[in-house]
Amino acid sequence: MGQKVNPLSMRLQVHKGWVSRWFSGKRGYADWLAADIKVRDWIERRFATRATIGRIDIERSANLATITIYTAKAGVVIGRGGQGAQEIKAQVEKIIGMPVRVNIEEIKRPELSAKLVAENIARQLERRINFRRAVKMAAQNTLNAGAKGVRIQVAGRLNGAEMSRREKEIRGSVPLHTLRADVDYHLARARTPAGIIGVKVWIFKGEAAQV
Template structure:
């Protein structure tokens, strides 16, 4: 069987960029990856009708920048334009609760201090009061260390988020938006073949170079699961300079879960 490579991961650093752009040390990296997943899952679940294509996250020292690419940006902004401020406050509150449950800064800092002491110590004699190597910390230094630790904990547990909404000018050229519309039709018990042809016609009107759609599962309620796919135009998956947009979604039907995969070819990028 052929071994498949993710089309976006295959082109990272060539024609594609990471959806999360930040730098972190080894100890904090897994926590921040899970935070990005938590933020994306929260936004996708809350704004199902907004047609979100992708969410990009950038981090600085004390701020998180969230860029939301959506087909219907008015759902985020609203008429009085106060929805964006309410969304920012909601994200900050949810993220603060998430960090309080899953990440204890005080424990991490205490662990780091003990690790530093163990590395600097030539023996365990520095912890014994009767030993000549005993290191006694003054009260002022203890207070300073405690205050510094509390400041770090407060800054980490109270994140500052800035939200930017970017409206997609031509959403039918984005695989994420097309996949969401196809999933919506399948969940309404529509014919999968008709839904695939409708999605291809919409993409052809948007002047894409090529598109491939694949649906897997119990199609139309069949007892035996199978895979059906359809393609129009060119979809060169092995060409690195090809601008391939890829998305995979799941449709929850009464017969089970259907897997939807979409590849869209938007021309070549000459770097």
Template sequence: MGNKTHPISFRLGIQHTWSAKWFSLGSFKDFLTEDIKIRKYLFNKLKRMGLSRVEIERSMKKTKISLYVSKPGLIIGRGGAGIDSLKNELAKLTKSEKIQLAVTEVKKPFLSAKIMAQEIAGQVERRVPEKRILKGTIEKIMEAGAVGAKVAISGRVGGQEIARTLYLAQGSVPLQNLSADIDFAEDTSNTKYGTLGIKVWINRGKKEIGKKGLKNKLASATKDTEK
């Protein structure tokens, strides 16, 4: 079997930026554990609110958590009550003295791979036929302005005894091209037959990466090869 490179990590520093922005020598293990707990809690709690991305920034005594969602009103609540409740829950997961929460609306949710993967998972759990889900998802993504898209559902699809993978793709999704803005996400759907894995790739078009970004990527690849 071939080794697959993650589309997001492959483009870090060129098309995508890091979702965790902090540095630590002595507390790296503790901060990493906190980040994992925070992300797991948020994606489970806000799964049906269109949570696309979570960014965590840390300073000496403050942790800033940025949420990118398609339905910010459901999170904020009346008079900001939802934000206050969420802050109190997150305070239990971190040792930071102060937590700052920022909510940003995703203008084009159909071009977010994570949101589309969550939507597919919800439809699978509601027993919508898988082929109809794939076709409908691809149509929504392409109508939103994507250059190409690919969707996969793996597992005991339709309750069959032998696991299989259903694929559907349209347009161009060049995973090896650094100038292509590829968004990728995975999710899991829990059914009575077991869990189904969901993967979504979206090509949002080409972006100029510039000589500096490409030079940094090549330098990093050279160092890894020398090691």
């Protein structure tokens, strides 16, 4: 039986960092963790149809929480005249219960973000685009953007088939066991009339310097 581990968690402290950075005692830990999950869920739902959010980092100090949103379309998140950023700040302050600073960082190459690639494929599958075409185009675009390798796996009732199956597309090399390899990973779900199709994406960007 295969022993599988998330490529991101396996590389923590090697060259990957935590998306939540704070320290709490036993009493406040559960409340802060639940608030982090609520914040991420709310932001993801707000921009769910556009597949623009690559990562959300949350950092807390004694009296301030800093939310950094990495997005492929900064203008969509900021909104006209900064209205979108103000709405995010107000809602997050309600959830967290402390002053919040919102930073919005633009992702220069969305083709190198496993989350954005996986969600883009999932949205195409929901629009009933042929899965082979969607996967092959995504893999080629990722390689063209400068990745050393990409692996995409889709599983479920592909193209509305009677039986579920699993299909893979591998381009270049993706060394999952090499800790110094900078591998980005994400799992997305496409909700189709035939059922849920899982989309997994691994992107190898080259070897990273250890921290």
